[in-house]
Every structure is written in C-alpha cells, then in structure tokens.
Amino acid sequence: MTTETTAIDPATVPAFTLASGARIPAVGLGTFGSDRFSLEEIAQAAGVALRAGYRLVDCAPVYANEHLIGPVLAETMGDLGLAREDVFVLSKVWNDAHDPAAAVASVHQSLADLKLDYLDALLIHWPFPNTHERFAAPDARNPTSRPYIHAEYLAMYRALEELVDAGLILHLGVSNMTIPKLRLLLRDARIAPAMHEMELHPAFQQGELYQFTKDAGMVAIGFSPMGSPRRPERDKFEGDVADMEHPVVVRIAAELGVHPAEVCLKWAAQRGHVAIPFSVKPTQIAANLRAVTEKPLTPEMLNALRSVEANSRLIKGQVFLWEGSGSWLDLWDVDGTIPGWTGYGSTAAE
Numbered sequence: 072m073t074t075e076t077t078a079i080d081p082a083t084v085p086a087f088t089l090a091s092g093a094r095i096p097a098v099g100l101g102t103f104g105s106d107r108f109s110l111e112e113i114a115q116a117a118g119v120a121l122r123a124g125y126r127l128v129d130c131a132p133v134y135a136n137e138h139l140i141g142p143v144l145a146e147t148m149g150d151l152g153l154a155r156e157d158v159f160v161l162s163k164v165w166n167d168a169h170d171p172a173a174a175v176a177s178v179h180q181s182l183a184d185l186k187l188d189y190l191d192a193l194l195i196h197w198p199f200p201n202t203h204e205r206f207a208a209p210d211a212r213n214p215t216s217r218p219y220i221h222a223e224y225l226a227m228y229r230a231l232e233e234l235v236d237a238g239l240i241l242h243l244g245v246s247n248m249t250i251p252k253l254r255l256l257l258r259d260a261r262i263a264p265a266m267h268e269m270e271l272h273p274a275f276q277q278g279e280l281y282q283f284t285k286d287a288g289m290v291a292i293g294f295s296p297m298g299s300p301r302r303p304e305r306d307k308f309e310g311d312v313a314d315m316e317h318p319v320v321v322r323i324a325a326e327l328g329v330h331p332a333e334v335c336l337k338w339a340a341q342r343g344h345v346a347i348p349f350s351v352k353p354t355q356i357a358a359n360l361r362a363v364t365e366k367p368l369t370p371e372m373l374n375a376l377r378s379v380e381a382n383s384r385l386i387k388g389q390v391f392l393w394e395g396s397g398s399w400l401d402l403w404d405v406d407g408t409i410p411g412w413t414g415y416g417s418t419a420a421e
C-alpha cells in the first residue's frame with residue numbers, strides 16, 4: 072500500500088484532451104466534505120494536493136469553502152512557482168442560481184472567492200433549480216421545486232456562454248445530466264459543453280450515458296470515484312454497494328499491493344475519465360494521485376471490474392424532487408423521457 076507523501080511529477084500524471092485542445096489531468100481533488108470535515112481542513116487539503124503534484128481542483132459554491140480555498144491556492148502556487156495556466160480550477164453554479172443574472176453573479180463570486188481572473192471550467196451542478204435545507208430529510212419536498220424545464224436551463228446556459236465570450240470561463244460543462252436532457256442541450260447550445268461530471272465508480276459505470284458523453288465530444292469526470300464511503304446519511308440506502316469492499320476490487324488490490332481506493336482510480340484513468348477523489352489526509356491525497364502513475368491494471372483486471380457494475384447509484388438526488396413527482400428515478404429519465412410536473416408518464420415542458 073502506498074504511504075509515501077513525496078511529490079509526484081505532474082508530467083507523469085495521465086491527462087485527457089478537451090474539445091478545445093486543452094488538457095485536463097486524470098485525477099483532481101474533490102472539495103465536498105460530505106458535511107463531515109471542517110471547511111478549513113478542506114481548504115488546507117487543496118494546498119497539500121498542489122504540493123503533492125495535483126493540478127486539478129473540483130470546487131463549487133455550495134461546498135461553502137471557495138473563499139478559503141482561494142487564498143490557499145494563491146499562496147501554494149506562489150510557493151511552488153506555478154503559473155495560473157499550470158492549474159485547472161473548476162467551479163459550478165448551484166441550483167439556487169439558475170436565473171441567468173444569478174448564474175452570472177455566482178461566477179463572479181466564485182472568481183472573487185477563488186482569487187482568479189478566469190475559471191478553467193464552469194459546470195451547471197444539477198439540471199434542476201431546486202434547493203433544500205442543509206441536512207434536509209431524504210423525503211422532504213420543497214414546495215418551490217420544479218421539474219427540468221429546458222427553456223429555463225437554456226436561458227442560464229446562454230448567460231454562461233457570454234461569460235465564455237468575455238474570457239471569464241474557458242470551458243462550459245454540465246453535471247448530473249441524462250441522455251434526453253443532453254440531446255436538448257446539444258441541439259441548442261452555441262458553445263458545446265466540454266465536460267460532463269457524473270457519478271462514476273466500479274459499481275456504477277453508467278455505460279450508456281458514459282458512451283453518449285464521449286461520443287458527444289465531452290470528457291467525463293467521475294465524482295464519488297471510490298463510492299463515497301463518507302457521504303451524508305441522507306444519501307445512504309439499503310442495497311448500496313460499497314465499491315472498496317467488493318470482493319473483485321479487494322482481490323485486485325491485494326494482487327497489486329495497493330488500497331482498494333487506488334484500484335477505483337486506476338480503473339477510471341484507464342477507462343478514460345477524470346476522477347476527483349476527496350480526502351483531507353496527506354497520505355491518501357498522495358496515494359490517490361500516485362495510483363494513476365504506476366502499477367496499471369492488467370487487461371484481465373479491467374475485464375474483471377466490468378462485473379462489479381451493479382447500477383448502484385449512491386447520490387440519488389431525492390432532495391431535488393418536486394411536489395407531484397414520484398421516486399428519485401424521475402430525476403434520471405430512466406425510461407428515456409424527461410418527466411414533467413406529475414412525474415413518470417407526464418411530459419416535460421420545453
């Protein structure tokens with residue numbers, strides 16, 4: 072098992088090429104602490120990660136720590152002599168800022184908090200303009216919540232396209248999308264989305280959506296890449312698969328002499344998508360980056376990992392449901408259609 076914390080040469084970390092030609096590293100630091108780690112601890116982890124050789128940080132206003140991460144990035148980049156273009160900083164627009172003016176204001180706030188002149192990427196965090204109280208019960212319904220309404224999503228997207236024109240955002244991206252929603256966006260976007268951040272781990276490989284994402288010219292970014300063992304209680308359900316305890320993952324980890332977490336990250340990089348593992352622990356932070364630079368999975372191991380797929384979606388998003396919707400499946404267009412106000416079987420407004 073890797074316990075070294077010496078820096079990894081970023082040049083040895085695999086990277087993927089975005090449609091623009093820009094490169095994005097195969098591993099970046101996640102910065103959502105699942106309500107379990109202090110905001111300061113997470114911000115410090117961003118500094119630890121840069122020193123360890125990371126060059127990608129996945130941020131979001133809803134993680135409530137961009138104002139702490141910004142100064143740490145600035146100080147660490149100064150110490151390491153890194154230029155702005157050496158680091159890929161990604162942020163998002165939260166669900167409470169889908170109004171076009173609010174989305175623009177959110178980007179300006181992220182830039183100020185992160186102490187940056189531009190974002191390498193800006194993602195729309197969820198396709199629903201729905202918010203919930205922190206620590207909300209899983210079955211809570213916010214009366215103002217509504218289903219996906221393409222015209223509203225597009226209005227926000229158009230406002231963000233203008234920020235690309237203005238040079239404040241280099242790449243636009245989406246998150247938690249589905250094939251039907253992506254089809255509408257790809258039809259109507261002036262600037263095509265460059266990336267899709269989606270839940271991806273061995274027990275939730277999302278083969279069809281993953282391939283659609285790649286075929287549409289987007290790089291996939293996998294969140295919760297190790298199966299998010301520390302996710303909030305509201306996101307834990309009977310039947311969820313623990314990737315790092317799966318016998319196939321454990322067997323491969325033993326064969327390579329690494330932690331199961333590292334198997335999940337090797338799988339991501341070798342499959343062809345970015346992973347954004349979270350940790351505040353320096354040994355884990357280093358191990359997670361080193362994982363993609365050495366001891367690759369063999370073809371047999373990669374093949375065996377296909378059998379770990381169990382359609383085990385961990386971040387179901389049930390707190391984003393609206394009154395009138397059915398189960399959390401309504402968020403994911405599982406039958407190929409986008410449900411409207413009364414959930415499955417009703418028609419979405421365009």
Ligand SMILES: NC(=O)c1ccc[n+]([C@@H]2O[C@H](COP(=O)([O-])OP(=O)(O)OC[C@H]3O[C@@H](n4cnc5c(N)ncnc54)[C@H](OP(=O)(O)O)[C@@H]3O)[C@@H](O)[C@H]2O)c1
Pocket residue numbers: 100101102103104105129130196246247268269293294295296297298299300301302330332333347348349350352354355356358359386
């Ligand atoms: N776009 C979205 O909607 C969305 C949704 C969810 C997450 N995300 C992003 O994805 C990031 C990662 O997802 P996540 O935090 O849910 O899940 P994760 O990265 O799969 O799991 C993180 C946990 O795994 C454990 N871990 C990390 N490295 C390890 C290692 N080397 N060995 C053993 N255990 C290790 C740690 O647990 P211990 O603390 O117990 O050691 C850590 O708390 C988030 O931080 C966020 O940036 C985005």
